[in-house]
Amino acid sequence: MRRKSRNARKGLDGLVKALSSLAALTGIVFLVWIICEVLIRGAQAFNWSFFTALPAPPGTERGGVAGAILGTVGIIALASVIGIPVGIFGGTYLSEFGGNRFGGVVRFAGNVMMGVPSIVIGLFAYGVIVLTLGHFSGYAGAVALAIIMLPVIARTTEDMLALVPNALRESALALGSPRWKATAAILFRAAKSGLITGVLLAVARVSGETAPLLFTALNSPFWPRDLNQPTANLTVTIFNYAMSPYQDWQRIAWGASLLIMAAVLALNVFTRVVLRERKR
Amino acid sequence: MKMRRKKRYRSTDVLFQYWSAFCALVIILVMAGILAELAVNSRLSLREFGFGFLVSRDWNPVTRQFGALSSIYGTLVSTAIAMLIAVPLSLVIALFLVELAPPALSKPVGFAIELLAAIPSIIFGMWGLFVLAPVMAEHVQPALKTAFGFLPLFQGPPTGIGMLTAGVILSLMILPFISAVMRDVFAMVPPVVKESAHGLGATTWEVTRKVTIRYGAQGLLGASFLGLGRAIGETMAVTFVIGNDHRISASLFAPANSIASTLANEFSEASEPLYLSALIELGLVLFIITLLIQAAARLWLRRLEKGAGVK
Numbered sequence: 001m002r003r004k005s006r007n008a009r010k011g012l013d014g015l016v017k018a019l020s021s022l023a024a025l026t027g028i029v030f031l032v033w034i035i036c037e038v039l040i041r042g043a044q045a046f047n048w049s050f051f052t053a054l055p056a057p058p059g060t061e062r063g064g065v066a067g068a069i070l071g072t073v074g075i076i077a078l079a080s081v082i083g084i085p086v087g088i089f090g091g092t093y094l095s096e097f098g099g100n101r102f103g104g105v106v107r108f109a110g111n112v113m114m115g116v117p118s119i120v121i122g123l124f125a126y127g128v129i130v131l132t133l134g135h136f137s138g139y140a141g142a143v144a145l146a147i148i149m150l151p152v153i154a155r156t157t158e159d160m161l162a163l164v165p166n167a168l169r170e171s172a173l174a175l176g177s178p179r180w181k182a183t184a185a186i187l188f189r190a191a192k193s194g195l196i197t198g199v200l201l202a203v204a205r206v207s208g209e210t211a212p213l214l215f216t217a218l219n220s221p222f223w224p225r226d227l228n229q230p231t232a233n234l235t236v237t238i239f240n241y242a243m244s245p246y247q248d249w250q251r252i253a254w255g256a257s258l259l260i261m262a263a264v265l266a267l268n269v270f271t272r273v274v275l276r277e278r279k280r
Numbered sequence: 281m282k283m284r285r286k287k288r289y290r291s292t293d294v295l296f297q298y299w300s301a302f303c304a305l306v307i308i309l310v311m312a313g314i315l316a317e318l319a320v321n322s323r324l325s326l327r328e329f330g331f332g333f334l335v336s337r338d339w340n341p342v343t344r345q346f347g348a349l350s351s352i353y354g355t356l357v358s359t360a361i362a363m364l365i366a367v368p369l370s371l372v373i374a375l376f377l378v379e380l381a382p383p384a385l386s387k388p389v390g391f392a393i394e395l396l397a398a399i400p401s402i403i404f405g406m407w408g409l410f411v412l413a414p415v416m417a418e419h420v421q422p423a424l425k426t427a428f429g430f431l432p433l434f435q436g437p438p439t440g441i442g443m444l445t446a447g448v449i450l451s452l453m454i455l456p457f458i459s460a461v462m463r464d465v466f467a468m469v470p471p472v473v474k475e476s477a478h479g480l481g482a483t484t485w486e487v488t489r490k491v492t493i494r495y496g497a498q499g500l501l502g503a504s505f506l507g508l509g510r511a512i513g514e515t516m517a518v519t520f521v522i523g524n525d526h527r528i529s530a531s532l533f534a535p536a537n538s539i540a541s542t543l544a545n546e547f548s549e550a551s552e553p554l555y556l557s558a559l560i561e562l563g564l565v566l567f568i569i570t571l572l573i574q575a576a577a578r579l580w581l582r583r584l585e586k587g588a589g590v591k
Contacts (some may be wrong), residue, residue, distance in 0.1 A: 013483035017380055020372035024381070024389050027373060027459075030452055031396045031497050034407045041410075089303035097297055106304045106580065109311045115506070115574040116567065117513020119540050120314065123563040127317040128454020145431065147310055154307060180296035211515040211540070215547050235402050239516065239544075242406055250410075261399065268398040272391065 029173045035261070042258025045251045055221045055237070058246035065256050071138065071224040071232040075217055076207055078142035078227060083149035084199055090150070091157025092183060098158070107158075110151040121147050122212035130216060138227030141217030145206040152205065156198025160191040204267035208260050210235035235261055298431035314567060316532035322561035324554050333561060337525040339542075341550070346558035347537070348565055354443065355538040355566070358518060359511045361447025366455045366511075367504050373455070374462035375488055390463065405520030408449045413521055416448070421533055436531040439523075444532040446522040450511045458507040465499035466492055498580065505577035513570050515540035525559045539566045 053064030065147060090110075094103055112125035125144035130136055164187050172182035188195065216228040234256045319326075325333065325346060336347025373393065377386050417440030428434045469492050477487045493500065523535020524545050537545075539562050550556045 009483055009486065013485040015371070016375075016485040016488075020376040020380060023369050023372040024376040025555055026369070026395070027396060027455060028389065028392045031392050031399075033411075034399060034403065037407055037411050038403060041567050086303045086306055089300040093300035093304040097301065102301070103304070106307055108575075109308045111578050112571060113307060113572040115313055115509040115513075115570055115577075116311075116314070117515065117540060117570060119513065119515040119543055120318070120563050120567045120570070123321075123543070123560060124310075124314045124317050127321045128313070131321070150310070151307055154304070154432070178290075178296075179293040183296070186303075204398065208399075208402060210402045211544060214544055218548070235400070238402050238406065239519075242520065243411060253406065254410075263405050264398055264400055265395065268395060272394075 023137055035265075038254065038261050041251075041254040042256075042261075045255025045258075050252065050255055054223065055232075055252075058244070058249050061248065063248065063252055064233060065232075065237055065252060067124050067220070067228070068234045068237045068256065069259070071206075071217070071220070073236045074224055074227055075138050075141045075145065075213070075231060075233055076203065078139070079145035079149060079206060080199075080203055082142065083146035083202070084153060086146075086200070087150045087153025088157050088199075090154040092161060094154065094158040095123045095161035096179075096183060096187075101226075110154055113147075113151040114155065118144075118148055118209050119211035119214075122215050125212065126215040127211075133228075136216065136218040136230045138217045138224065138229070138231030138233075141213045141231065141233070142227065144212035144216050145209060148206050148209060148212065149202040152202040153201065156201070157195060160194030160198065161187055163194065164190045193275045197275050200267050200271045200275040204264045204271075207267070208235065210239055210266050214239070290520055294515055315534055315564075318560055318564040318567060322557050322564050324557035325561040326557075328554060329393060329558075333558070334565070335459070337526075337528060341546075341552070341555050344552075344554055346500065346555070348562055350528050351537055351539045351542045351562055352565065353528050354522065354536040355512055355540070355569075357536070358443055358446040358450055358522065358538055359508065361444065361532070362450035362454060362511045363504065363508060365448065366452035366507060370452070370455055370459035370462050370503070370507070371493075371500070373459040374466050377459070377463050377493075378466040379484055379488065379492075390460075391450040393456045393459055396452070401453065401514060402422075404449055404453055404517035408445065408517055409520040412449065413445055416440040416445050425533075432530040433532050436529070436533045438533055439535075441523040441535055442531075442533050443522065443529075443536045446518045446538070447532075449517045449521055453514060453517060454507040454511045458503050460461055461503035461506060462496075462500055465496040465503065468499070469495045472520070490521075498583075502577055502581040505573060505580065509570055509573045513540055513566060515544050519544045539563075 049062045049064045051064060051069070052066050053062055054067050055065070056063030090106070094107060097103070098106065110236040122144050125147070129140035129143055133140075161260045168186055168190055169182060172186045173179070177185070213233055213236050217233055217236065219240060220232045221228040222232065224231045236251045238256045238260070241256070244250065306499070329336065329346060333346065333348050333351065335349055336345070337349045338345035338347045339350060340346075377390050381389060417438050421438030422442065424434045425438060473491055473495065474487055477491045482490070518538050519541040522537055522541050524537050524541055525535035526537060527534075529536065543559055543562060547556075547559055550559055
């Protein structure tokens with residue numbers, strides 16, 4: 001009786017262990033499956049015109065996403081210019097001065113904002129900028145992406161600055177340096193790799209965003225001259241082309257997917273491997 | 281001289297503090313702004329349909345009848361499928377990472393799972409539409425049909441596009457988030473407690489079930505809530521595979537829609553003010569749902585932290 005029950009227990013234990021190894025394996029299988037599929041199908045779309053041409057009608061083999069690449073880079077650059085400083089300073093406030101009630105409210109709002117669906121943020125940018133200006137524009141897309149970056153950067157900045165030992169703050173202040181100088185020259189430098197990691201991960205996250213651009217930057221078949229008009233971008237191009245019935249457009253969508261995925265994964269691997277290694 | 285310098289220091293410091301406080305304030309302003317903006321821009325629809333918007337199944341731009349029920353239903357059902365798959369799977373993955381795998385294996389596996397979280401939603405959509413949907417149509421759905429075909433859930437033509445595929449994709453997308461938090465919860469359990477149980481002769485699974493899971497129960501629930509919040513607002517991946525149909529169907533094989541997919545699909549075609557307003561009201565509903573879930577999850581986790589502090 002006793003022996004049997006022990007065997008049953010060991011059997012159950014073995015079963016769960018096997019199941020959990022299998023589950024972890026499943027996660028990896030799907031990751032590899034997705035990456036391989038995008039690599040193989042995406043690479044088939046790569047040719048000279050893919051990187052240099054504007055979109056072409058289906059049936060012609062000369063279409064490309066050059067305009068969309070430029071547009072995406074422009075939108076993300078502008079989003080970073082808006083989102084990174086505000087996020088860093090907001091996080092600095094939380095870490096350095098945010099022990100009060102206001103800090104608590106900001107922290108709570110930031111946590112909630114991180115969970116707000118990106119499409120809702122797109123709707124917000126549509127209401128605030130597109131309706132005000134009267135037309136779709138890359139600016140609206142950049143603002144939407146900046147809003148997505150903001151709480152992520154503020155949160156990591158706060159966490160990273162909180163890791164800096166208080167002794168550093170106190171020594172800087174004791175030497176007579178003003179607060180802003182102590183923060184900028186000592187704390188930011190001490191937390192440098194952490195701050196860069198946070199910023200790069202936030203940029204990586206918005207690089208793949210599509211939903212907030214659907215009603216803001218929209219899309220365009222032309223070269224992006226300035227961001228004050230509908231702006232071509234990779235992710236909305238993927239969406240439009242993938243949903244089209246034309247095979248050559250779908251192939252271009254795979255090519256664009258590969259570009260986006262490679263950029264996002266490279267940023268992630270870079271921050272995790274290189275920056276983390278350097279920290280040690 | 282010295283005095284003046286000190287004064288200048290003080291004023292730049294005050295400026296620095298106000299500026300960073302303003303940047304922090306922006307976060308609150310944006311959150312309040314979203315709520316206000318969505319409410320203002322959906323006023324036409326709010327006035328026209330009132331509370332009935334939430335319970336009406338009509339969605340017909342031609343007759344100008346708009347109701348959110350099918351979108352809300354699709355959002356809830358696809359999220360429920362995702363949670364049913366992702367929560368148990370995340371639990372065992374976290375168990376593997378913390379308890380079973382040697383460190384040499386645990387780190388790269390954990391990293392791979394985290395990378396899954398980094399893959400953009402639109403890539404999941406492409407993969408779901410062109411790779412997973414055919415697999416579902418040819419293998420998974422026919423198998424489910426022969427096994428459970430007597431249930432209305434698994435009837436109808438297995439097209440691969442629909443609620444079930446959307447749920448499966450969603451589960452893959454939230455899996456890394458849930459398992460990462462669950463891993464941290466498991467790692468927080470003091471080794472002494474686990475070792476004592478092992479010392480009494482318990483197997484690894486018994487330690488997990490009777491000690492680790494009980495000890496971290498609240499944290500595990502919080503992790504699931506975070507995953508839930510993500511799944512509910514996920515847009516692109518769902519839009520690609522859910523089929524975008526405003527009918528409510530009992531079958532999981534049938535095409536459906538979700539709040540986010542309706543927005544993504546129809547917003548650019550909506551030329552009429554009432555149509556646009558109804559779509560923005562859908563966004564408002566989604567925002568309020570995620571707000572409630574996030575707030576509940578955060579408050580829950582905060583209570584948990586406070587409880588841990590008391591011990």
